[in-house]
Structures are given as structure tokens and as C-alpha cells.
Amino acid sequence: MVYTDTYKSLLGDILLAADEIGLIGLWFEGQKYFANTLPGEHISRETPVLAEAKQWLDIYFSGKEPDFIPSLHPVGSAFRQAVWQILLQIPYGQTMTYGEIARRMADIQKVPHMSAQAVGGAVGHNGVSIIIPCHRVVGTDGSLTGYAGGMDKKIALLELEHTDMSGFFIPKRSFSCYSKNIKNKLQEI
Template identity: 55%
Template sequence: MTYTQSYNSPLGRIVLASREDALIGLWFESQKYFGRTLCEEVVKKETSILRDAHRWLDLYFSGHRPDFVPPLQLLGTPFQQQVWQQLLSIPYGATTTYAQLALTCHTSVRAIGGAVGRNPISLIVPCHRVIASDGSLTGYAGGTDRKKALLEMEQCLIG
């Protein structure tokens, strides 16, 4: 069973999805690949996992660095999961490039872009912290305006 709940953020409505033991989705409403991991019966219900995710979002959007990560279950291919684990290592207030991730994962920039773009747990798995080598804000499933706002909120240096 998958449980969902919405969250009203300063950048638009967010939909959260969990199973009993882990968060499986966090998307801005209508973003690219929205709800991709929702493939079973969905029930709107508050769970402890969704409460943790709400608390994480409350801290994040109030300008604080959350000091915890709710339990996550990243649903994707082994390669996507490898890339998403790399995203989790990007510190708050920092960025990396698609090229740097490609070197770390021993693959192409294009493959990295595909995996980053399909990240099912936005914000907590910080795909918004991945930028182009020239500093431009290419690609973000939630939209580049949101990506820019998130990086500004985290006070990341934008090229």
C-alpha cells in the first residue's frame, strides 16, 4: 500500500508518497515524471514517515538545514540508485556538476542527466544541486525557476 499526502511549500504544492517503512516519492505537483513510483493502490493518509517528511520540509523551507533524513526507499534501476546515492552526498549549500558525477560513476554525462532527472524524492535527494559545468542551471524536473530558488535559498554560489 502507498500512502500520500500533500504539502504546501513556498514554491508550490508538493506530493509525498510512502510505504509503511519509507518515503518513496516527493514531487512538486505536475513536475516531469510526477508520481512515477506510484504503481499500486494509493490512499491519502498521514503516516509516521509522512510526518517525518513534513517536519523535514518545514525545517528546510524555514531556512534551516534538516539534521535528519526520513527513511527512504529509492525505487529505480541499480544505476539510478547509484547516482541518487551520490546526490545524497552533496552537502547543503554546495553544488556539483553532471560531469563530476559522470566521473564518479564512470559513465556519460547524458546517463547522469537521465538518472538525476528521474529522482523520485526531490529536495531530500538533492538533484537541484547538480548544475552544468559552465555553472548554468540546466534541467530540473520541477522547473529551472524552482531550481534557482532552491539554490538561492541554500545560498549556493550560482555561476
């Protein structure tokens, strides 16, 4: 059985979903691929897994690095699972490029080359965002490329982690849907 609960974050509502093993989904309300791996049958109820994920999010949104990873059980192919394992290794407040992930995947699969575009597809379909930190992936040229939750949220998450963004190309209108109030809260953390 799959259970769901909502978490109210500084950046908007987040839908959490878990089975008996671990978290299967963490989506910002309205994001691309919202709840795409959520089965039709699910029950809205807090479980130990969901409580653990909420605790992690409480720590994270307070501006601190959580010292644990909640139980995870993301849904995806073996390739996607391998990419997501690499994402889990990106340190808090740091970034990695799609190209770097592609090189690591090539090493893992013992092939001479791996497509950064294929890696991008796996990163983009990460159903447990934030905890599996796809927001920490950037373009090889330093551009802040896509994020299913929206570019404004990606930037906000990186700023929350106090990531040095001086070398990044940040698109105009990045905070277009966020009020000054949210920017100020991020700066306080």
C-alpha cells in the same frame, strides 16, 4: 501499501508518497514525471514516514539545513540508486556537476568512463526531489540545466540554501511564474 499526503510549500504544493519502509516520492504539483512511480492503489493518509518527511520540509523551507534524512525508499534501477546516493552526498548550499557525478560513478563501477548524459537521465528521474537534492546538480560550464520541477524552482531552492550562484549562467525568465512576494520570502530566510 502506499500512502500519500500533500505538503504546502513556499514554491507550491508537493505530493509525498511512502510505503512502510520509506519515502518513495516527493513531487512538485505538475512537474515533469509527476507521480510516475506512484502505484494506482494508494491511500491518502499521514503515516510516521510522511510526518517525518513533512518535518524535514518544515526545517528546510525555514531556511535551515535539516540534521536528519527521512527514511527513503526510492524506486529505480541499481544505476539510478547509485547516482541518487551520490546526490545525497552533495552538501547543503553547494553544487556538483554532471561530469563530477559521472567520474564518481565510473570509479564506483570500476570503468574508465561514464556518460554524463546517462547520469543526467538518472538525476532527472529522481522521484524524491529536494531531499535527494537533484537541484544541486549543474552543468560543467556553470549552467543551471534542467530540473523536473522547473528551472524557477531549482533557482529558488539554491537561493533558499544561500548557494553562491555568482558563477552560474541563469536563464532569463527564471522567475517568470513567481510573484515578487515569493522572491521576498526567500530573501527573508
